Amino acid sequence: MTMNESIEQPRKLLIVEDDAAFARTLVRSFERRGYEVRHVPGQAELDAVLQEFEPGYAVVDLKLAGGSSGLACVQALHARDPDMLIVVLTGYASIATAVEAIKLGACHYLAKPSNTDDIEAAFGKAQGNADVGLGERPTSIKTLEWERIHEVLAETGFNVSETARRLGMHRRTLARKLGKQQVK
Numbered sequence: 287m288t289m290n291e292s293i294e295q296p297r298k299l300l301i302v303e304d305d306a307a308f309a310r311t312l313v314r315s316f317e318r319r320g321y322e323v324r325h326v327p328g329q330a331e332l333d334a335v336l337q338e339f340e341p342g343y344a345v346v347d348l349k350l351a352g353g354s355s356g357l358a359c360v361q362a363l364h365a366r367d368p369d370m371l372i373v374v375l376t377g378y379a380s381i382a383t384a385v386e387a388i389k390l391g392a393c394h395y396l397a398k399p400s401n402t403d404d405i406e407a408a409f410g411k412a413q414g415n416a417d418v419g420l421g422e423r424p425t426s427i428k429t430l431e432w433e434r435i436h437e438v439l440a441e442t443g444f445n446v447s448e449t450a451r452r453l454g455m456h457r458r459t460l461a462r463k464l465g466k467q468q469v470k
Contacts, residue, residue: 296322300341302359303375304328304351312345313404329359336366346392346403348376348383349460353444357383357390361432364391373408375400378435378444378464 299321303309307326313323327331328350344363346356361370372394374387374419379397387395395410437454442448450460 296320297343298325298339298341299343299345300327300335300339300363302328302332302344302350302356303445304345304347312402312405319402319406322391325420328354329362332359332362340367342367342370344370345370346372346374348374348387355440355443357440360387360392361390373405376406378436378439380440381433383440386437386440414468432463432469435460 297320299316301309301312301316301323303312303325304327308323309327313325319341324335324337324341337427341363344360347360348356350356350359354374356374357388363370363372366390367458370391372392374384374392374395375398376383376395377398379395384395394403394411396408436450438449438452439446441454446460446464449459450457453460
């Protein structure tokens with residue numbers, strides 16, 4: 287492919303994000319970098335866009351409006367095109383959801399706040415790196431609790447009441463824990 291061909295054929299990116307302001311920012315930023323971008327707020331709109339747009343890249347928010355999970359979008363996008371590079375963004379990062387996102391076809395998983403540079407770098411790291419250093423610090427009890435909470439949240443489709451019931455804790459206690467740890 288020559289330099290002129292890459293200019294004529296923009297990279298195609300689909301953004302699945304329910305936060306309209308954040309999505310607008312991403313759309314503008316990626317368009318300035320030469321991407322052809324489409325945005326949908328959730329899975330309901332995904333099929334319609336994919337009828338007329340074939341992205342090679344996707345950015346999917348993990349928690350979408352109405353408590354629905356972006357993991358279903360990752361699965362649908364990967365099923366449609368296994369070569370698509372999909373990056374999952376989340377303000378609710380956990381090992382459990384990261385593992386599921388990768389199993390379902392994402393090439394990378396980023397905690398918010400992430401910007402266009404972070405996302406584009408993640409597209410470039412799709413193959414992984416076996417030389418990444420191992421952590422020196424053992425996992426704390428709080429981290430284990432946080433990961434278990436998010437594992438159950440993912441299992442319940444981010445239903446806080448059902449998650450609290452399964453964990454045997456009061457819904458308000460769970461909501462308070464989620465409010466303290468939330469990364470935006």
